[in-house]
Amino acid sequence: MDSIQERLYPTLPCFGCGHANDDGLRLRSYPGEDGVVTATFTPWPAHDNGLGFLNGGIICTVLDCHSAAAVMLEADRRGWKPLGDAALSYVTAGLDVRYLRPSPLTEAVELRASLREVSEAQMTVDVSLVWDGKPRAEASALWKRWRPRD
Numbered sequence: 759m760d761s762i763q764e765r766l767y768p769t770l771p772c773f774g775c776g777h778a779n780d781d782g783l784r785l786r787s788y789p790g791e792d793g794v795v796t797a798t799f800t801p802w803p804a805h806d807n808g809l810g811f812l813n814g815g816i817i818c819t820v821l822d823c824h825s826a827a828a829v830m831l832e833a834d835r836r837g838w839k840p841l842g843d844a845a846l847s848y849v850t851a852g853l854d855v856r857y858l859r860p861s862p863l864t865e866a867v868e869l870r871a872s873l874r875e876v877s878e879a880q881m882t883v884d885v886s887l888v889w890d891g892k893p894r895a896e897a898s899a900l901w902k903r904w905r906p907r908d
Contacts, residue, residue: 882900
């Protein structure tokens with residue numbers, strides 16, 4: 759089964775979720791039966807924060823890009839297509855990340871995203887990184903409709 763990213767934006771070169779970026783993370787997110795979008799991410803040794811845990815910048819990236827999958831899936835379901843020649847119909851307008859516990863560097867972690875507020879103008883997503891049954895980081899992501907500018 760193709761991931762949300764592979765199905766809806768396969769040529770995107772984004773570092774976190776773009777499958778057209780051979781050097782990127784290439785996240786694969788999937789819709790869940792309960793409305794929660796899930797993914798598994800296994801860090802690379804290069805993602806070390808210097809103390810043997812997952813780097814905060816990488817955590818922020820995967821939270822942002824995983825929330826994108828939830829937003830793009832909802833936009834696709836509602837028929838809200840990209841405007842003009844934009845690759846995506848929404849862009850990140852804000853990301854409030856809270857780091858709760860250290861995240862492992864050598865084991866797979868789970869990403870979970872659920873939509874909190876939805877309108878065509880903007881969407882808000884609650885997204886988390888979970889390992890060993892405990893949230894390691896949580897974020898609120900605000901996505902706004904991309905509109906071409908003159």
